[in-house]
Amino acid sequence: QVQLVESGGGLVQAGGSLRLSCAASGIIFSTASMAWYRQAPGKQRELVATIFRGSTTTYADSVKGRFTISRDNSKNTVFLEMNSLKPEDTAVYYCATGWSGGHYNYWGQGTQVTVSS
Numbered sequence: 001q002v003q004l005v006e007s008g009g010g011l012v013q014a015g016g017s018l019r020l021s022c023a024a025s026g027i028i029f030s031t032a033s034m035a036w037y038r039q040a041p042g043k044q045r046e047l048v049a050t051i052f053r054g055s056t057t058t059y060a061d062s063v064k065g066r067f068t069i070s071r072d073n074s075k076n077t078v079f080l081e082m083n084s085l086k087p088e089d090t091a092v093y094y095c096a097t098g099w100s101g102g103h104y105n106y107w108g109q110g111t112q113v114t115v116s117s
Helices: none
Strands: 003-007 010-013 018-025 034-039 046-051 057-059 067-072 077-082 091-100 103-107 111-116
Touching (some): 018 091, 046 067, 046 077, 057 067
Parallel strands (some): 010 111
Antiparallel strands (some): 034 091, 091 103, 091 111
């Protein structure tokens, strides 16, 4: 059974930083693509960043230069380091894996990030 558990969300002032973690189980983590998504109230879910099995990364234009996705295969954990946070980064952030059929099939429960102005 695949489980993804996010942590690290919270309330931060604009310009601040947060580090999100997602602990995975039930998958061969070292070969899995891992992604972070976010969903703000009233908006569609947005892909924020992806890290592939070879540690290649991709980012949404809105977070390039501010966010960094990384992974620790020894701990089955993926991270999202978020710097220079803006109020528009406020959202529930989700970890995802299990790409098949054109979408990710496994999702965490989400962690709330709130950036105050």
